[in-house]
Amino acid sequence: MVEISKNANDVVQYIKQTLDNPPDLIIKDFNIKKKKVFLLAIETMANSTYISDFILEYFSFDIEEKKEKNFFKFLYHNIPTFKTNKLSKVDEIIYNLLSGFTIILIDGYQLAISIETKEKLNSDIVETINERSTLGPKDGFTENYQTNIGLIRKRLKTSDLKIKEAIIGKLGKSKVAMIYLDSFVKKEIVDEVYNKIKNINIDVIFDVQQIIDLITENKKNTFPNYISTERPDNVSSLLLTGRIAIVLENVSYVAIIPITLLDILQNVEDRYTRPINASFNRIIRFLAFLITILTPAIYVAMTTYNHETIPPKLLVSFSTQRSGVPFATIIEALLMIITFEILKETDARSPNTFTNSLTIVGALVLGEAAVNAGIVSPIMVIVIAITSISGLIITYLDIANGVRLWRLIFLLGSSLAGFMGILIVGFIFITNISCIKSFGTPFLSGVAPYYKNIIEDSLLLSFKNKFTRMVQRKIINPKKFGDEND
Numbered sequence: 001m002v003e004i005s006k007n008a009n010d011v012v013q014y015i016k017q018t019l020d021n022p023p024d025l026i027i028k029d030f031n032i033k034k035k036k037v038f039l040l041a042i043e044t045m046a047n048s049t050y051i052s053d054f055i056l057e058y059f060s061f062d063i064e065e066k067k068e069k070n071f072f073k074f075l076y077h078n079i080p081t082f083k084t085n086k087l088s089k090v091d092e093i094i095y096n097l098l099s100g101f102t103i104i105l106i107d108g109y110q111l112a113i114s115i116e117t118k119e120k121l122n123s124d125i126v127e128t129i130n131e132r133s134t135l136g137p138k139d140g141f142t143e144n145y146q147t148n149i150g151l152i153r154k155r156l157k158t159s160d161l162k163i164k165e166a167i168i169g170k171l172g173k174s175k176v177a178m179i180y181l182d183s184f185v186k187k188e189i190v191d192e193v194y195n196k197i198k199n200i201n202i203d204v205i206f207d208v209q210q211i212i213d214l215i216t217e218n219k220k221n222t223f224p225n226y227i228s229t230e231r232p233d234n235v236s237s238l239l240l241t242g243r244i245a246i247v248l249e250n251v252s253y254v255a256i257i258p259i260t261l262l263d264i265l266q267n268v269e270d271r272y273t274r275p276i277n278a279s280f281n282r283i284i285r286f287l288a289f290l291i292t293i294l295t296p297a298i299y300v301a302m303t304t305y306n307h308e309t310i311p312p313k314l315l316v317s318f319s320t321q322r323s324g325v326p327f328a329t330i331i332e333a334l335l336m337i338i339t340f341e342i343l344k345e346t347d348a349r350s351p352n353t354f355t356n357s358l359t360i361v362g363a364l365v366l367g368e369a370a371v372n373a374g375i376v377s378p379i380m381v382i383v384i385a386i387t388s389i390s391g392l393i394i395t396y397l398d399i400a401n402g403v404r405l406w407r408l409i410f411l412l413g414s415s416l417a418g419f420m421g422i423l424i425v426g427f428i429f430i431t432n433i434s435c436i437k438s439f440g441t442p443f444l445s446g447v448a449p450y451y452k453n454i455i456e457d458s459l460l461l462s463f464k465n466k467f468t469r470m471v472q473r474k475i476i477n478p479k480k481f482g483d484e485n486d
Helices: 008-018 048-059 071-078 090-098 145-153 187-198 208-215 232-239 268-272 275-304 312-321 329-349 352-372 378-391 397-435 452-459
Strands: 025-032 035-042 084-087 101-106 112-116 161-168 174-181 227-229 244-248 254-257
Touching (some): 008 090, 035 090, 090 101, 145 161, 145 232, 145 244, 161 187, 174 187, 187 208, 208 254, 275 329, 275 397
Antiparallel strands (some): 101 112
16 A cells, blocks of 8 residues: 655645546645645535535634644644544545545645545435335435436445546536446547547537437447436446446436446346345346237237147137127237327326326226227237236336337238248347447347356356356456456
8 A cells, every 4th residue: 555655746646646537536735834735525425515614714714823843733633523534545545535535635744634524425315216226225316416426436435436527518518427447448438438428519418318329329220229227326336347327417317338238137136135036037027028029929920820829729719809809910919009108108208196097097997998899809908918017127218119119020020921020020130139339349248249157147146246246347348357257
């Protein structure tokens, strides 16, 4: 560990270099009793009001006349604060800074004063709305830019956490920060993304997803090359896998890049529960992903072209239920899918006071009325209900929209050629997602290119890798972290 130098300015420069001079590092210098005094704090972690009202106010008094032989000892005992510590190592200074403490360095002394000035980041922070937390932390991002950065910093108190800041928008001039762990991420990805963000030419930016749309090359694919989350613990865990977080001022979501298809099937809460239960949940998510895309198409293919795949008794039951339905199976399926999508959109846009009523009326009353009127068959209601419920397991809105589009494409393929149509569309689907790259990272990384440890960690979480650094980091930076067996 590096000792504190008697030259306070050298210590300040070392800290700035170690932290990569982050935009939230505040440094003030004074000349007191013919000595240079430095005050350092991390703006997103420290309480600026406390620093101004007590520490800086104390420095504003005339203390030149105080006859103290040991100026360090004088400050240490007289600064009006409850908790102070003496530090002798630079690493201790960095840790205290990242924990919300204010540091005082004085020329000529190989010690530093640490004053507790932590910001209460948990105050005024609400629970997440769209990503419910059943286990683990309950706090979520807010529209306060500094608070959001602080929520990440308080989970990763390390000098390896770097922040690059830029201001975009000719009229809005919104602050945007790139946050990443320097030892985990590819430097070329950081430089490429940062340069693109700085060169954004727009009047006003309102949402972090707009930034991704402006800097991405993945503009025509149905699946996005990023995910947005409102959970700080999710962002922190993904940073440990070599990802980059993009924080925008006045936005309560944080975008994560790059991502892979396997990220959709994982949840940060998997590491808060027992491995066997987490593995079961991941398998359920994978099955739900397949069900929500393929179920309507498989039903249409079986009832329209491939009757031999249905047991005779079940085929008779299906025929009996559809005997009074005037529409073809594909039209019946499209009507139900569109109805459920309208209900879903209405549920999302309506005030909370009306949401439950609309859901009950739409799902129960309209569904039962449609069956009694002979417009749709009961089995079709069941198929579309299972499909819609399975789709709810995907919490990322842009991913869910991509799944919805491919569900319709599979449905059209099955209506034209049965299971052969599903196979053809499946081939097109795999080809399409194989071509997607998320800022240089293939969307199917872990599967193609294949990483054994990634596949195992994505579906079956063992007790061993539950408490180790996530092996998915090899997707992002395989050269830096060795081969898949390390």
